Amino acid sequence: MSGLQPKILVIEDDPQVRKFLTITLTSHDYAVIPAETGREGVRLATSVKPDAVLLDLGLPDMDGTEVISMLRSWSKIPILIVSARDHEDEKIRAFDMGANDFVTKPFGTGELLARLRAALRDSVLVVAEDTVVRVGDLCIDLTAHKVTVRDITVKLSPKEFALLKILALHAGKLLTHKYLMQKVWGDAYVEDNQYLRIYIAQLRQKLELDPARDQFIVNEPGIGYRLEASAAVT
Template sequence: MSQGRILVVDDEPQIQRFLKPALTAAGYEVIEAGTGADALKAVATLAPDLIILDLGLPDMDGKEVIANLRGWSDLPIVILSARDRESEKIAALDLGADDYVEKPFGIGELTARIRNALRHRGKSDAAPTVITIDGLTIDMVRRLVSRQDEPVRLTPKEYDLLTLLARHAGRVVTHKTLLTSVWGPAHGEDLHYLRVFIGQLRQKIEQDPTQPKIVRTEPGVGYRLVTEQA
């Protein structure tokens, strides 16, 4: 039984030759596109469950594909690109990509990101109202946070920051998104401000704040609330 249909958008034949059998072996049906235009057509006509997207396409930048798709589709998008500049990751994520994997990559990491993105899509229509991870429970209906059944007292901003991460559990949330959503557009560049609040939040919710397991740092990009422990 297929785990889902994946559209691989990459103009490098060697990437397509590697990914198709690897993803097929993992239980996915694979369809391919080599340009941004073909990718948009395939999404509209072949109804994939997820898209793996290279940013360096021959006819348009992959970020244009993301922007176009996000106008009419919530299809999970995992970027797979050799571009390693933080600005490229941030731009793709801010446009609506779900995750970012750099080339060269391991198939294990990629399939883990695929599973996570598909889980997120499955939950998007009925987002969980209670999340429990590593002894921490976040109840977004009752606005309660507890660790081992003991209440955790958060400031309003700490609570807003935690629940924003929880609503996007498993996904990277960029610095800019966190800052503008919690503090407003005027604070979009206040990275030090954000780091201070993340530090305060970790002191309250992590078993060991020096080795956080719940709120993970994505260096130079943002933070991710991890819902599964290794």
């Protein structure tokens, strides 16, 4: 993370919202870089190298999802959508493009700050293919293809491990149904979420003390799944 004050790029065309976000973030020891348009935001992202981006979808010069796509072409910086668009399809599209989180306007200051802290914390976790990911009592050795829970080895099928591996490589990030289906089963199966539900249920049965409690694999209804953000990389 850059310096003592994390740098937050705020891409928001509404001057009142932009001012509110600037005052709120500044009062909580964040350095704010404001931008009114998508193009200005992308330009500042390349020159200033912020630690996170707060992005509105309804920009005057381009849709916010285009900004996500442009940023994701070269950066893994955390992107939090702050938008009045609350339709499920809008959220899914933003997550599919690479957004890390979605906060719907109007929002509570406490919720926004908590989500920003989580995004900055998760961005420190750079998970490579040769790492071991730990989530509480769950340990995933990505190289040895070995999974243990409370030091007991868990037998997983190749597809179960492939699904868990994708979740582990993006620990803490919400992955959409479409993304998971594409990565594990291929393009021909992206619309068939039944496979995904079955394998998630099987993983929970093998990994969770209480499969109904979502200790490790968390469900965001209608959108996707994430491996709990408390993952530690060794």
